Amino acid sequence: MALSAKLQQTYRERLEQEHASVQTEIENLGNEVAILGEDQQVEGSFGNHDADNATDVMEQQRNMALMNMLEERQRDIDRALARLDAGKYGICERCGKAIAPERLEALPFVILCIDDQEIEDQQHRQNMQ
Numbered sequence: 001m002a003l004s005a006k007l008q009q010t011y012r013e014r015l016e017q018e019h020a021s022v023q024t025e026i027e028n029l030g031n032e033v034a035i036l037g038e039d040q041q042v043e044g045s046f047g048n049h050d051a052d053n054a055t056d057v058m059e060q061q062r063n064m065a066l067m068n069m070l071e072e073r074q075r076d077i078d079r080a081l082a083r084l085d086a087g088k089y090g091i092c093e094r095c096g097k098a099i100a101p102e103r104l105e106a107l108p109f110v111i112l113c114i115d116d117q118e119i120e121d122q123q124h125r126q127n128m129q
């Protein structure tokens, strides 16, 4: 069953807010990555800050992982918004069943029901190996 117009509007607003806040996080993180990158270049030219470099590299790796996660979240939000536009929001993209309302409430950007999410996560993990 499709969501009421009022609920659709509520979810759209939440998704747009989420999109904006993730966008801000991506920009902040991008600045941090750029600054760390410059630091590394400066330190690298002196060549005697190995410990510092190691910390920066780890920090940079963590930032990149976080960046990937945020970008993935952004894609999820875009997909959820597209589902809203298509009038299919709240319906699982794989099996076509309704996504549990409490799941949508907690994670408004999901486009899969919990069962299909598990299948997709498993496949994702297999691909990573």
Ligand SMILES: [Zn+2]
Binding pocket: 092, 093, 094, 095, 096, 097, 112, 113, 114, 115, 116
């Ligand atoms: Zn499903």
